[in-house]
Amino acid sequence: MELTTIKDAFDRVNKKQKLSSSKSQEVIDQVGREIEQALEKIQSADDPTSPFDQKSILTDLVLELNAIDPLHQLEGPQKELNLNLSKYQKLLERFFNPDISKAYRNVDFDLHIVNQILASHFYQEGLFDLGDSILNEAGEPEATVLKSQFLDMHQIIEAARLRNLEPALKWASTNREKLKQNGSKIELKLHQLQFLDVLQKGTRADAVIYARTYLAPFYSLHKKEFQKLMCCLLWAGRIGSAPYPEITSPSHWENLTEELTREFCSVLGHSYGSPLGVAISAGIEGLPTLLKLVSVMSAKKQEWQAMKQLPVPVELGKEFQFHSIFVCPVSRDQGSEENPPMLMPCSHVLCKQSMMKLSKSGTRSFKCPYCPAEISVGQWRQLYF
Amino acid sequence: MDSLSNGAAAATIATRTTPITTTPAPPSSKLAHLTESLKLEHQFLRVPFEHYKKSIRADHRVFEKEMSAVISGVTEAADADVSKDDAVHHLSSLVSKLQGLKRKLEGGSRIENLQAQRCRARLDHLESADAENLTDWNNTRLKRILVDYMLRMSYYDTAAKLAESNNIQDLVDIDVFQEAKRVIDALQNKEVAPALAWCADNKSRLKKSKSKFEFQLRLQEFIELVRAENSMRAITYARKYLSPWGATHTKELQRVMATLAFKSNTECARYKVLFEPIQWDFLVDQFKQEFCRLYGMTLEPLLNIYLQAGLSALKTPYCYEDDCTKEDPLSQDNFRKLALPLPYSKQHHSKLVCYITKELMDTENPPQVLPNGYVYSTKALEEMAKKNNGKITCPRTGLICDYLDLVKAYIS
Ligand SMILES: [Zn+2]
Numbered sequence: 001m002e003l004t005t006i007k008d009a010f011d012r013v014n015k016k017q018k019l020s021s022s023k024s025q026e027v028i029d030q031v032g033r034e035i036e037q038a039l040e041k042i043q044s045a046d047d048p049t050s051p052f053d054q055k056s057i058l059t060d061l062v063l064e065l066n067a068i069d070p071l072h073q074l075e076g077p078q079k080e081l082n083l084n085l086s087k088y089q090k091l092l093e094r095f096f097n098p099d100i101s102k103a104y105r106n107v108d109f110d111l112h113i114v115n116q117i118l119a120s121h122f123y124q125e126g127l128f129d130l131g132d133s134i135l136n137e138a139g140e141p142e143a144t145v146l147k148s149q150f151l152d153m154h155q156i157i158e159a160a161r162l163r164n165l166e167p168a169l170k171w172a173s174t175n176r177e178k179l180k181q182n183g184s185k186i187e188l189k190l191h192q193l194q195f196l197d198v199l200q201k202g203t204r205a206d207a208v209i210y211a212r213t214y215l216a217p218f219y220s221l222h223k224k225e226f227q228k229l230m231c232c233l234l235w236a237g238r239i240g241s242a243p244y245p246e247i248t249s250p251s252h253w254e255n256l257t258e259e260l261t262r263e264f265c266s267v268l269g270h271s272y273g274s275p276l277g278v279a280i281s282a283g284i285e286g287l288p289t290l291l292k293l294v295s296v297m298s299a300k301k302q303e304w305q306a307m308k309q310l311p312v313p314v315e316l317g318k319e320f321q322f323h324s325i326f327v328c329p330v331s332r333d334q335g336s337e338e339n340p341p342m343l344m345p346c347s348h349v350l351c352k353q354s355m356m357k358l359s360k361s362g363t364r365s366f367k368c369p370y371c372p373a374e375i376s377v378g379q380w381r382q383l384y385f
Numbered sequence: 386m387d388s389l390s391n392g393a394a395a396a397t398i399a400t401r402t403t404p405i406t407t408t409p410a411p412p413s414s415k416l417a418h419l420t421e422s423l424k425l426e427h428q429f430l431r432v433p434f435e436h437y438k439k440s441i442r443a444d445h446r447v448f449e450k451e452m453s454a455v456i457s458g459v460t461e462a463a464d465a466d467v468s469k470d471d472a473v474h475h476l477s478s479l480v481s482k483l484q485g486l487k488r489k490l491e492g493g494s495r496i497e498n499l500q501a502q503r504c505r506a507r508l509d510h511l512e513s514a515d516a517e518n519l520t521d522w523n524n525t526r527l528k529r530i531l532v533d534y535m536l537r538m539s540y541y542d543t544a545a546k547l548a549e550s551n552n553i554q555d556l557v558d559i560d561v562f563q564e565a566k567r568v569i570d571a572l573q574n575k576e577v578a579p580a581l582a583w584c585a586d587n588k589s590r591l592k593k594s595k596s597k598f599e600f601q602l603r604l605q606e607f608i609e610l611v612r613a614e615n616s617m618r619a620i621t622y623a624r625k626y627l628s629p630w631g632a633t634h635t636k637e638l639q640r641v642m643a644t645l646a647f648k649s650n651t652e653c654a655r656y657k658v659l660f661e662p663i664q665w666d667f668l669v670d671q672f673k674q675e676f677c678r679l680y681g682m683t684l685e686p687l688l689n690i691y692l693q694a695g696l697s698a699l700k701t702p703y704c705y706e707d708d709c710t711k712e713d714p715l716s717q718d719n720f721r722k723l724a725l726p727l728p729y730s731k732q733h734h735s736k737l738v739c740y741i742t743k744e745l746m747d748t749e750n751p752p753q754v755l756p757n758g759y760v761y762s763t764k765a766l767e768e769m770a771k772k773n774n775g776k777i778t779c780p781r782t783g784l785i786c787d788y789l790d791l792v793k794a795y796i797s
Pocket of ligand 1: 347
């Protein structure tokens with residue numbers, strides 16, 4: 001792995017730096033000692049037996065220090081240190097891309113929009129103080145509505161995590177219509193969990209009352225689930241042994257927070273994942289391709305800044321495919337309203353324009369470019385993805 | 386992932402005689418993406434290294450300066466005729482100077498050790514990314530990118546909070562930006578002294594990159610003297626600080642000297658603009674650029690770079706339609722606005738997403754066609770058929786048909 005090489009290079013830098021710094025300490029001590037010795041001699045010069053006089057002591061000291069040559073002593077270690085510093089830097093430039101802004105188009109992002117995006121990212125992640133903090137530091141207006149929506153969400157989810165479903169149930173009944181439109185079963189699921197909880201902790205009678213009050217309204221829409229739930233009454237206090245793992249499995253609790261988040265965001269018209277997180281991840285996956293592209297078309301810097309469509313595909317993971325895009329295998333054109341995909345009887349698909357070309361504007365039959373099938377006039381139909 | 390395509394050009398596909406049915410989906414490309422994305426982390430390693438290098442250089446300069454002073458101090462004493470007391474006093478002061486130097490370098494050495502640790506912590510962090518912790522690692526990367534943005538925008542409190550609450554202080558450059566903050570704060574208060582001191586500190590590197598930031602600071606100081614109607618001082622100032630730049634920046638120098646004749650209330654647009662407060666904002670921007678360049682950072686925040694690449698890769702004409710799925714960031718107005726000046730992505734191969742499950746339709750989960758031409762994934766249709774005794778209801782048109790009425794579509 002390349003990183004090992006880089007780490008080794010850094011360790012060498014670090015070693016040389018320590019060497020150089022202990023050398024300078026050593027030299028300082030050496031010089032200090034010489035001066036101190038001279039100082040002692042001068043101080044003891046009162047002694048008539050002392051052969052030294054002040055002048056010669058100082059001259060000797062100068063000679064001594066010249067011999068030590070402190071600056072020269074540091075030259076060697078410094079030179080080695082500098083050598084390793086520049087080696088390491090070159091290594092970084094070789095293994096990493098030293099300028100990832102090469103594919104950057106010179107457009108200024110609207111600062112306010114970016115700040116709002118950051119704040120709503122923080123709110124969505126439940127980091128409310130950070131959301132408030134950035135709006136405050138950036139001098140942006142408060143995002144009260146958004147904040148209170150996510151505040152509700154995180155309170156409901158936090159409560160559910162502690163197995164308190166009251167807030168979630170209240171929210172589900174308030175948004176019953178919308179949830180129904182989305183085909184969500186979350187309200188039934190919440191009541192189901194609550195019912196089983198009552199059954200486990202309370203009495204059968206409590207559970208029956210709960211079922212009558214809250215589960216009965218779901219009977220007509222979810223008969224099977226309802227019947228199984230009522231059978232659970234037979235296993236009061238030992239729910240785990242009921243023969244309906246699809247209902248009693250503890251994984252329901254584990255998945256609940258994710259499910260609640262999903263439903264809550266969907267009701268509000270938000271995405272489940274932070275859109276900022278999604279866009280940045282797409283950028284991290286896509287940027288290497290863009291940088292390679294720029295390096296091969298470096299001569300055409302102008303074109304890069306002005307193009308309406310990227311000249312090559314940037315392959316992103318499945319999780320970033322949000323739209324159906326049809327590309328005609330013959331013409332390589334992207335499907336559109338004017339030029340939609342057409343299905344032939346052999347199950348191969350071409351775009352309308354390619355089909356028109358092959359069939360001479362729909363006047364004669366032709367052979368499918370991908371199989372031996374003969375396609376007669378009018379034997380094709382438009383597809384909708 | 387591109388499991389519908391077989392990577393062949395149209396010509397080779399055309400020679401096939403059988404429908405393309407099974408091309409195995411490529412193995413998860415996530416780790417390949419990771420390796421590629423690690424190469425984008427130059428700044429992550431370079432900034433702490435520059436910081437480290439800077440301390441090393443500064444300490445060495447201190448050593449050279451102080452040591453030379455001590456040696457010449459001794460030489461002077463030896464050359465002069467001084468009393469014994471003076472000699473003792475002089476040498477003692479040199480000894481304490483050396484002790485001071487020693488303490489200073491010890492302190493410097495401690496800082497350098499911390500900086501080296503930080504460099505190593507970042508190398509370790511890059512090395513730690515693997516298949517098991519990828520989600521966490523990616524989350525941390527997003528946070529690093531956010532902190533970088535906030536530091537560059539001077540949102541220091543939020544940046545520090547985010548770093549502290551996630552315990553990633555070693556992975557972000559808060560302390561490096563402290564240095565920038567001092568200069569920026571001063572410039573915003575219309576003070577140039579800290580900026581000039583910063584230029585002096587980094588003189589050789591600024592010179593190497595042919596920076597004219599110091600000249601711009603000097604021009605601003607000159608303009609302030611003209612504004613204060615202090616012509617004589619302005620002229621003295623210009624002779625001392627501006628004329629050295631005259632040879633390389635003649636035009637700018639001439640323009641600014643002309644303000645002496647116009648004063649700050651001039652209506653002449655060419656000179657009026659020089660007196661406007663926005664000049665200070667330019668200086669702040671200029672400083673930020675020089676600062677980033679010096680530390681080996683990109684001039685744009687990482688957030689902008691990644692966001693731009695991501696939005697471009699995601700941008701399709703369908704993103705701007707009303708039925709764009711909420712999971713697409715480009716369904717949101719804010720993201721749409723940011724993406725407006727960016728190019729659309731390009732596809733060489735079809736990528737089909739099931740309207741019902743939102744999953745990619747590939748060879749594992751191929752598309753099937755209803756009699757009305759609407760296409761859904763096999764998975765979605767099978768499930769629907771199972772629940773409704775083999776009946777399929779088209780969610781977009783309401784058409785009801787039999788599962789057996791469906792036909793396959795081969796899409797390459
Ligand atoms: Zn065919």
